[in-house]
Amino acid sequence: MEIRVVNLKEKADRIxxxxxxxxxxxxxxxxxxxxxxxxxxxxxxxxxTDEVFLVIEGQMKIALQDRILHLxxxxxxxxxxxxxxxxxxxxxxxxxxxxxxxxPNTGNAGGFLTDTNLEWI
Amino acid sequence: MEIRVVNLKEKADRIxxxxxxxxxxxxxxxxxxxxxxxxxxxxxxxxxTDEVFLVIEGQMKIALQDRILHLxxxxxxxxxxxxxxxxxxxxxxxxxxxxxxxxPNTGNAGGFLTDTNLEWI
Numbered sequence: 001m002e003i004r005v006v007n008l009k010e011k012a013d014r015i016x017x018x019x020x021x022x023x024x025x026x027x028x029x030x031x032x033x034x035x036x037x038x039x040x041x042x043x044x045x046x047x048x049t050d051e052v053f054l055v056i057e058g059q060m061k062i063a064l065q066d067r068i069l070h071l072x073x074x075x076x077x078x079x080x081x082x083x084x085x086x087x088x089x090x091x092x093x094x095x096x097x098x099x100x101x102x103x104p105n106t107g108n109a110g111g112f113l114t115d116t117n118l119e120w121i
Numbered sequence: 122m123e124i125r126v127v128n129l130k131e132k133a134d135r136i137x138x139x140x141x142x143x144x145x146x147x148x149x150x151x152x153x154x155x156x157x158x159x160x161x162x163x164x165x166x167x168x169x170t171d172e173v174f175l176v177i178e179g180q181m182k183i184a185l186q187d188r189i190l191h192l193x194x195x196x197x198x199x200x201x202x203x204x205x206x207x208x209x210x211x212x213x214x215x216x217x218x219x220x221x222x223x224x225p226n227t228g229n230a231g232g233f234l235t236d237t238n239l240e241w242i
Binding site: 003004005006007008009025026027028030032049050051052064069070071072074075076077078079080081083098099100 | 124125126127128129130146147148149151153170171172173185190191192193195196197198199200201202204219220221
């Protein structure tokens with residue numbers, strides 16, 4: 001794979017479609033994906049993998065069963081495998097997701113929001 | 122592991138020792154480490170894994186055999202396994218390294234700069 005320098009905010013500026021998954025880097029079998037979102041997602045969990053959220057622009061919440069995490073620009077968290085969570089973007093935010101290639105966005109929940117399409121940007 | 126929100130710049134502010142490896146998150150077997158550096162490192166490669174560099178503060182260069190990458194704040198790159206590289210911080214910079222737990226910082230080169238100590242911050 002070509003070695004390139006990725007500017008996270010420049011990549012964010014290129015994203016015009018909400019809720020599309022944009023691949024910006026891959027390390028071993030781990031995808032680095034940018035998604036621009038404004039929605040309350042569904043409750044789900046990933047039984048096979050932990051998942052990293054890193055906020056690039058804006059802010060978001062991640063509801064857990066016992067509390068709500070608040071993430072601002074420059075903040076990250078790791079949701080461990082098996083932990084139910086619901087990402088919530090009340091306003092438009094850009095998030096970098098880091099997780100193994102092929103991890104479905106809706107985890108165990110499935111349903112019509114499932115989207116494993118990826119485009120390199 | 123406890124679920125926590127990590128503010129990257131706040132963590133960077135807490136680092137006072139140059140060239141120490143500070144663990145801030147772990148996803149599956151992948152470590153997220155912050156290092157504050159001001160040095161020209163050694164040429165080395167990692168035969169077993171790709172390696173991510175994401176600049177949190179300042180700027181750095183990564184010399185490759187045929188060119189030099191320039192990374193500024195908010196920019197990242199993936200150095201593929203087997204690729205010789207030499208990280209260079211002419212001025213103090215804070216970098217997040219993302220790579221599998223146990224990856225030695227000096228890769229195949231070894232030597233006195235080898236440091237696999239990690240402290241959670």
